């Protein structure tokens with residue numbers, strides 16, 4: 007082994023990881039504050055709107071801003087659903103006619119923070135800006151932590167559970183911030199940053215491993231290709247998981263409100279309509295699914311190189327396959343009548359739970375060729 | 382969302398009715414068959430089978446699997462007498478070759494074929510036919526807009542439509558111009574046929590992957606061999622320690638190449654505190670010959686870096702120590718000499734050793750014990766290995782004599798010796814004590830039974846040898862599948878219609894509408910682009926354009942015509958002629 011482990015770098019790295027976790031914690035608080043504050047502001051706007059609506063006799067105004075997008079078109083879309091349902095083409099497609107749903111929402115949602123397209127709009131949200139700034143600071147520190155770890159070990163920093171967690175958290179936050187450039191997903195901030203904190207803490211407390219060499223089984227350029235794509239796809243799945251979960255809550259809320267019930271989940275005002283959530287999470291899931299397909303394929307190629315067979319139903323392979331099939335099911339569900347919407351969201355959630363299971367339980371408790379938790 | 386929920390709530394009645402109707406036995410046998418086929422090839426069934434496949438794959442990760450680890454399965458059944466056997470009857474130790482797992486994926490692939498073939502035919506027809514007729518009311522399409530060309534521009538309605546057709550063609554659309562001599566000429570255009578092609582390629586390639594895997598199972602083979610430094614493996618059936626042929630394997634398939642292990646080096650981690658002594662590099666120097674007459678070639682075999690030879694690949698999958706011993710029998714003759722492969726048992730290459738000496742006379746001899754590369758003994762007298770490297774190698778053995786039972790022909794595991802019928806010579810409880818040997822030392826067995834010398838230590842490697850003829854095609858199909866998948870997800874299939882007409886005051890009125898087939902979040906952007914393209918071609922100032930279409934609707938000119946309220950029928954009209962109904 008020509009490379010000599012640099013433990014000083016390793017120590018710096020650990021310090022930076024903790025610093026990053028600290029910064030994220032402040033960012034988390036800011037994101038939560040943003041949710042609370044916007045929710046309050048939006049309620050005020052809504053109340054005014056409701057009053058105004060009351061004045062105009064007979065006018066039906068959606069009570070909650072967040073629902074604006076779908077509620078406004080609900081009648082029509084339901085109609086479309088019925089009329090179009092028996093026609094050829096993927097059923098239920100008519101209710102997702104490209105941009106029109108989004109556009110419809112854009113105009114009507116007065117105080118909405120993220121419109122149907124999830125483009126930036128509306129007024130400035132100071133807490134959200136602070137939160138994003140803090141997250142950027144956190145991710146820079148975190149990135150430095152990942153890089154110093156790599157320098158300390160003289161290789162890519164993903165060779166054991168500690169490194170999967172720290173690097174995975176970094177990628178999750180980085181992907182989130184990258185998506186933020188084009189889409190206003192700041193309502194996911196608490197979730198993503200919260201998850202990153204959990205991962206960093208778990209890495210430092212439960213999985214701490216000093217910088218070290220790779221075991222021979224992992225010494226391959228396929229480690230770089232296979233694992234980086236897996237981590238990237240998982241980061242995307244993380245986003246869609248959060249969106250699908252919110253979609254379920256939002257759908258429930260919209261239903262309640264449409265039925266004239268009270269809006270008990272005020273903070274959900276900040277979140278776009280269920281339909282918008284579904285559409286964007288579909289698009290992200292499609293990218294992530296391609297990524298996962300590559301993960302599976304490259305894993306098989308690597309397995310062929312390392313063990314002489316490209317597929318052997320090793321525990322890790324089984325679960326990677328299960329995840330792939332579940333998301334293939336998700337894509338099919340989106341094209342099957344009666345399976346779009348809520349059910350597709352459930353599939354996306356189940357798929358992510360499998361990802362988490364594959365990463366935690368399988369890596370640690372199942373014996374297989376992939377048991378390299380590094381502990 | 383709520384609307385969808387509502388719609389779902391309403392549906393049970395008609396669905397139930399449809400189901401009842403479908404289940405009516407009045408169909409007759411042929412009708413039943415057709416009904417079953419329709420069901421099987423429906424999207425809903427595909428989804429159901431996919432999810433079922435995911436669920437069915439899980440038990441394979443919960444229970445030990447025979448193909449991977451037959452011994453663990455046997456042990457598992459022993460350890461769980463209550464349900465161990467039951468699980469076996471349910472084929473839960475052979476999940477991936479079980480009847481139920483096979484049934485699911487075979488059904489899935491039958492469904493897949495039943496789905497792909499009609500779709501392919503329909504798509505072929507669609508690609509050869511003209512874009513669907515122009516809808517009466519373009520304004521009901523999800524994307525709609527109007528343009529007005531001033532009277533002075535000298536662009537009559539028919540010229541405008543032809544010019545638009547040319548532009549759309551350039552943009553990759555297939556265009557048909559209709560009625561261009563009439564008062565209201567129009568055009569229909571369509572693009573993105575690759576989307577469906579991609580989808581078909583993707584699904585077909587999955588079949589290809591499956592077939593390739595099956596071919597590998599039929600014609601492939603694999604085997605294992607342990608090679609001590611200096612050993613040579615020749616690729617013939619007898620050369621293998623263990624051999625697993627595919628269903629259709631013929632021994633003539635084996636090319637008689639040879640591979641000799643010259644030297645095997647292991648590098649241990651000597652710097653990381655937590656990982657001290659962990660192996661970080663395995664390096665096997667080998668000499669290979671393609672066939673007995675071919676020139677010898679020096680190669681390096683490493684983990685993750687197999688050697689390819691004679692259509693097979695050779696993988697480094699295991700390693701350990703092989704103490705070299707010389708055993709003399711009671712008559713003073715050398716009954717055995719050479720390395721003995723020690724089987725890994727614990728940390729730091731703590732390994733078990735079994736030596737059988739059937740050639741010893743007058744009595745056959747047997748030895749059972751341990752090899753420790755760096756021997757340590759605790760205060761309680763328990764020995765363990767303190768390091769994986771050879772710092773203090775030690776052989777600790779018990780010895781036996783008697784009939785080893787090798788002569789009756791029954792195959793025996795070389796790593797096990799049944800001592801129940803043998804007479805102990807040496808062990809801790811006997812006066813003679815156990816045997817403890819350091820390299821270079823010799824121990825004389827009691828009762829004149831002979832002696833054992835520990836001459837030195839060699840290393841050995843375990844290699845796996847695989848031949849899989851389906852591998853390359855599996856890879857090709859997998860790559861095709863991904864390519865198809867990407868095309869299918871990222872090409873958008875769109876239709877555009879344009880209609881022109883001449884206003885009483887001489888201006889040329891142009892309206893256009895767009896419709897996506899399938900998921901398409903960029904349809905609005907496409908509408909914008911087409912609008913810009915037309916406006917640019919006809920030199921219309923893009924903001925002025927709106928002023929005249931229909932008073933008061935200027936702002937909605939490029940946006941969806943009427944926001945969904947009549948989205949229903951607008952979508953209906955053009956999709957009427959759409960491809961195969963997959964979910965009737």
Ligand code: HEM
Nearest residue numbers: 096334337341422423424427492493496580583587866869
């Ligand atoms: C081995 C099992 C299968 C897998 C892994 C699978 C996977 C996929 C994936 C990932 C997609 C989305 C990407 C794309 O549009 O190309 C898809 C789409 C599709 N699949 Fe499958 N599929 C399978 C079996 C089937 C079967 C049996 C059918 C027919 C009954 C089917 C019909 C379709 C259709 C119609 C689409 C296009 C949906 C759309 O328009 O978005 N698939 N499939």
